Amino acid sequence: MMRDDTLRRELRPVLWLSLAGAGFCALVVMAGAATRLMDAGLGCPDWPGCYGAPLVPDAEGALAHSPGVPLEATKAWMEMMHRYLAAALIAMALLLMALGRRLRQRWTGYPWRPTLGLLALLMVQGAFGAFTVTFKLWPQVVTLHLLGGLSVMVLFLWLHLRLRRLASGAPAVMRPRRLTLLWQVTLLALVLQLALGGWTSSNYAGIACQGFPTCNGQWAAPMDWGEGFHLTQAVGPNYLHGQLHAEARSAIQVGHRLGAALLLTCLLALAWRHSRDRAMRPWLALAVGSGLAQAALGIANVLLWLPLWLALMHTAGAALLVICLSLAIWHWRWPSMVVAPHVGREEWVHV
Incomplete structure (x- = not known):
C-alpha cells in the first residue's frame, strides 16, 4: 500500500501534465484552423520569425524586410500566436521528458518511449509548420500538418492513459x-x-x-x-x-x-x-x-x-x-x- 501511494504521488505531476498537453494540443489545432480560415497562414512570409523579427513589426519594419509583402497586422499576429502556442506545447513535452527521465529509473513499466516519441513527433510537426509557410500553403503539407497536430493530441492522451494504468498498479507484463x-x-x-x-x-x-x-x-x-x-x-x-x-x-x-x-x-x-x-x-x-x-x-x-x-x-x-x-x-x-x-x-x- 505504501508503495502504491508513493507511486501515485510521484506520478501525479506527469499525469496532470500529459492530460493538460492533450487539451492544450486541441487548442493549438483550433488556433491553426482559425489561422487558415482567416486566410492568415501567410500572415508572416518567413519562419520562425515574422518579417525577420520575433514579434510582429510595424509597417516600416515589415517593408524593409519584405518590400513585396505588405504587412496585415491582424493576420500576422494570428499566425504568430499559433506559433507561440505550438512552442508552448513543445515546452510541455520537454518538461514531461525531464520528469520522466527520473521516474523511469524508479518505476518499472514507465512509458518512456512514448514520451520520447511525443517530443520527436512535435519536432516533425514544427518542421511541417515551417514548410506550410515556405511552400506557400501547399495542400499536401497543410493536410499533413493537420494530421500531425491530431496525432500529437492522441499521443499526449495515450501517454496519460498509460501513466494512469501504471499509477493504478496494473501488472506491467x-x-x-x-x-x-x-x-x-x-x-x-x-x-x-x-x-x-x-x-x-x-x-x-x-x-x-x-x-x-x-x-x-x-x-x-x-x-x-x-x-x-x-x-x-x-x-x-x-x-x-x-x-x-x-x-x-x-x-x-x-x-x-x-x-x-x-x-x-x-x-x-x-x-x-x-x-x-x-x-x-x-x-x-x-x-x-x-x-x-x-x-x-x-x-x-x-x-x-x-x-x-x-x-x-x-x-x-x-x-x-x-x-x-x-x-x-x-x-x-x-x-x-x-x-x-x-x-x-x-x-x-x-x-
Whole structure:
C-alpha cells in the first residue's frame, strides 16, 4: 500500500501534465484552423520569425524586410500566436521528458518511449509548420500538418492513459488485446476522413458543392476526380484561396462526404458488434454520437456557406471524434479492474 501511494504521488505531476498537453494540443489545432480560415497562414512570409523579427513589426519594419509583402497586422499576429502556442506545447513535452527521465529509473513499466516519441513527433510537426509557410500553403503539407497536430493530441492522451494504468498498479507484463479487423478498418476510415477533411480545407473546397445531399442541385454534378486528387501538385505557386477549378473542388467535396458515410458505417458496425459488451457500450456510444454530430456540423457548414464559427466547431468536432475513438480503442485493448467471482478477489481481466 505504501508503495502504491508513493507511486501515485510521484506520478501525479506527469499525469496532470500529459492530460493538460492533450487539451492544450486541441487548442493549438483550433488556433491553426482559425489561422487558415482567416486566410492568415501567410500572415508572416518567413519562419520562425515574422518579417525577420520575433514579434510582429510595424509597417516600416515589415517593408524593409519584405518590400513585396505588405504587412496585415491582424493576420500576422494570428499566425504568430499559433506559433507561440505550438512552442508552448513543445515546452510541455520537454518538461514531461525531464520528469520522466527520473521516474523511469524508479518505476518499472514507465512509458518512456512514448514520451520520447511525443517530443520527436512535435519536432516533425514544427518542421511541417515551417514548410506550410515556405511552400506557400501547399495542400499536401497543410493536410499533413493537420494530421500531425491530431496525432500529437492522441499521443499526449495515450501517454496519460498509460501513466494512469501504471499509477493504478496494473501488472506491467499484461499484453493488450489485439485490434480485430473491424477496429482496424474503422481506424483506417477515421484517418482517411481526417485526411479528406484537410484536403478539402487546404484546397478551399468546403462549399464547392452547394446544397445537400445533392451537389449544386444535381445528383451527378460535373466533377474532375483526377485533378481534385492529383497529389503531385507543383510546389511554388501561392495556394492561398486554392488553385483548382470548380469541378475538381466539387470532386474533393463529394469525396469528403463519401468518407464521412464510410466512417459512420464503421462506427455503427462497431457499436452493433459490441452491443452486448457493457464495458464498451458507453465508449462506443460516445464515438458514434461524436461522429453523428460531426456529420451534422459538416452538413450545416455547406447549407450555411461555411461561417467562421461553424467551421471552427467542425474542426473541434473532428478533434472530439478522434479523442472518443481513441478512448474506445484504449478500453478495448486494455483490461479493467473487476472482482473475479470465481475466486472472490480483484483481478485484471479483459472485459
